[in-house]
Amino acid sequence: MASVSLPSGSNQAARLSLPVEGMTCASCVGRVERALKAVPGVQTATVNLATERADVTFSGVADPQAAVSAIESAGYAVREETTELAIEEMTCASCVGRVEKALTQLPGVLSASVNLATERARVRHLAGVISTADLEAAVVQAGYKARRLSAETPNVNDQDTERRENEARGLRRSLLIAGILTLPVFILEMGSHLIPPMHHWVQGVLGEQTSWYIQFVLATLVLFGPGLRFFRKGIPALLRGAPDMNSLVSVGTAAAYGYSVVATFIPEVLPKGTANVYFEAAAVIVTLILLGRTLEARAKGRTSQAIKRLVGLQAKTARVERNGDTVEIPLDQVTTGDVVFVRPGEKIPVDGEVVEGHLMWMRA
Numbered sequence: 001m002a003s004v005s006l007p008s009g010s011n012q013a014a015r016l017s018l019p020v021e022g023m024t025c026a027s028c029v030g031r032v033e034r035a036l037k038a039v040p041g042v043q044t045a046t047v048n049l050a051t052e053r054a055d056v057t058f059s060g061v062a063d064p065q066a067a068v069s070a071i072e073s074a075g076y077a078v079r080e081e082t083t084e085l086a087i088e089e090m091t092c093a094s095c096v097g098r099v100e101k102a103l104t105q106l107p108g109v110l111s112a113s114v115n116l117a118t119e120r121a122r123v124r125h126l127a128g129v130i131s132t133a134d135l136e137a138a139v140v141q142a143g144y145k146a147r148r149l150s151a152e153t154p155n156v157n158d159q160d161t162e163r164r165e166n167e168a169r170g171l172r173r174s175l176l177i178a179g180i181l182t183l184p185v186f187i188l189e190m191g192s193h194l195i196p197p198m199h200h201w202v203q204g205v206l207g208e209q210t211s212w213y214i215q216f217v218l219a220t221l222v223l224f225g226p227g228l229r230f231f232r233k234g235i236p237a238l239l240r241g242a243p244d245m246n247s248l249v250s251v252g253t254a255a256a257y258g259y260s261v262v263a264t265f266i267p268e269v270l271p272k273g274t275a276n277v278y279f280e281a282a283a284v285i286v287t288l289i290l291l292g293r294t295l296e297a298r299a300k301g302r303t304s305q306a307i308k309r310l311v312g313l314q315a316k317t318a319r320v321e322r323n324g325d326t327v328e329i330p331l332d333q334v335t336t337g338d339v340v341f342v343r344p345g346e347k348i349p350v351d352g353e354v355v356e357g358h359l360m361w362m363r364a
Contacts, residue, residue: 014062016107018054019127020047022076035074039066062107064126079127080110083135087114087121088145088163089233091293092245095144102142106130117303121146143237143244164304168297174226175290181225182283185218189280212264212277219279223257227286249289253282315349 020032029047036045036056044057056067068078087099096114099121103112108129114121123135132148139146188211192199202211223231230253234246260277267275319328321339334340334350342348 014058014060014107016056016058016062016064016067017129018056018064018067018071019079019129020052020054020071020076021079023047023049023052025049028076031074032071032076035070036067039063039070042067064108064129065110068110068126081125081127083123083125083132084149085121085123085135085139085146086149087119087139090114090116090119090144091296092116094244098142098242098244099139099144102138103135106134106138109135117300118307119300120149143233143240143242161301161304161308164297164301168294168301171290171294171297174229175287175294178222178226178283178287178290181218181222182280182287185215185222185280185283188215189277209264212260212279215277215279216261216264219257219260219283222283222286223253226290227253230286230289245289249285253285256282256285313347315347318349 023029023032026049029049032047032054033045036042036047036054039056041058041060041063042056043059045054047054054067054071056062071078090096090099093116096116099114100112103109103114103121103123106125108126109123110126111124112121121139125135136146136148187198188202188206192202202208206214227249230246230249234244234248234250237244238247238250256278260279260282263270263275263277314331316331317328318331318334318338319326319341320334321341322329326341331349339355340350340352
C-alpha cells in the first residue's frame with residue numbers, strides 16, 4: 001500500500017509514494033529518479049522497479065502534482081483514480097469552496113470539483129496514495145457529511161431523492177412554525193409604523209413591558225426551535241475559524257436577541273435611553289433565511305429530477321463483439337476497442353466511430 005507522511009512541523013520532511021507505470025529496466029528507474037530529483041523541494045527519490053513505486057521525500061509540504069508532472073515528462077505514467085462523493089449540508093458557494101479546499105489539501109489529490117446543485121464532489125487522486133475514508137474524513141473535518149458513490153451503490157438516486165424530499169419537508173415545516181410565531185412579534189413591534197394608532201393600543205391594553213415579555217417568549221421559540229439549525233452548524237464553523245452563512249445568521253440573531261433580553265429583564269445595566277428591544281429583528285432574520293432555504297431546496301429538487309430524467313435517457317447496456325460472438329453487457333464494461341452493434345431505433349450507448357453500416361440519428 002502506498003503511503004503519504006505529512007510533516008507535523010515546518011522543519012520535517014514529507015514523504016510520498018507514487019505508483020509508476022511503463023518502467024521496463026534499470027535505465028527507466030534512473031530516468032524517473034533524475035526527473036523527480038529535479039523537482040523543487042525534493043530531497044530524495046528512490047524508485048523500485050519490482051514494485052513499480054517511487055518513494056519521494058520533500059523538504060516541506062509534499063507536491064504530488066509536481067511529482068506526477070515530472071514522471072510524465074520522463075515518458076512514464078502514474079496511475080490515477082477518480083472518486084465521486086455525495087456531499088450533504090452545503091448551503092452556499094462558500095461551502096463549495098471550503099469542501100474543495102479541504103479535499104485538494106490532502107496529499108495525493110490532484111484536483112477536486114464540487115457541484116452545489118447536485119451535491120457531488122468529483123476527486124481525481126493518485127491510485128493507492130489516498131483512500132476513500134481519507135476523503136470522507138477531510139469533508140467531515142470541514143463540517144459537512146460525505147459518502148462515496150459507486151456503480152455498486154444500490155438505489156443511490158432514490159436515496160438522494162428521498163433525502164432531499166425529507167429536507168424540503170423539514171424546511172417547510174420549520175418555515176411555517178417560524179412564520180406563525182414571528183408574525184405577532186413583528187406586529188407588536190413594527191405594526192405602529194404601518195398603523196400609528198396601534199402604538200397607543202399596545203401601550204394602553206398590554207403595556208410596553210408586557211409586550212416585551214410576549215415578544216421574548218415568541219422570539220425564544222423561533223430562535224431555539226426552527227432557528228436552532230443555524231446555531232448547530234454556525235457556531236462549530238465559527239469555532240473552526242471557517243464561518244459560513246449559518247455563522248452569520250447565528251451571530252446576528254444572537255446579538256439582537258441577547259441585547260433585547262438584557263433590555264427586557266435588567267435594563268438598569270444599559271445607558272439611559274438605550275433600553276430598546278429587537279426581538280423582531282432576530283425572529284424575522286430566521287424566518288427569511290428559512291424562506292430562502294425552502295426555495296433553494298425546491299430548486300435543487302427540480303434540478304435533481306431533471307438530471308435524473310436526462311440520465312434515464314442513456315442506454316444501460318451495449319451489444320459488443322467478444323470472441324466472435326455478440327453479447328450484451330453493462331455499459332460500464334465497454335472498453336476501448338470494442339465493436340458495438342446498434343440496431344435501428346436504439347440508443348447509441350457510447351461515443352465511437354462508425355466502422356460498418358450507415359445510420360442517421362438525432363443529436364438533441
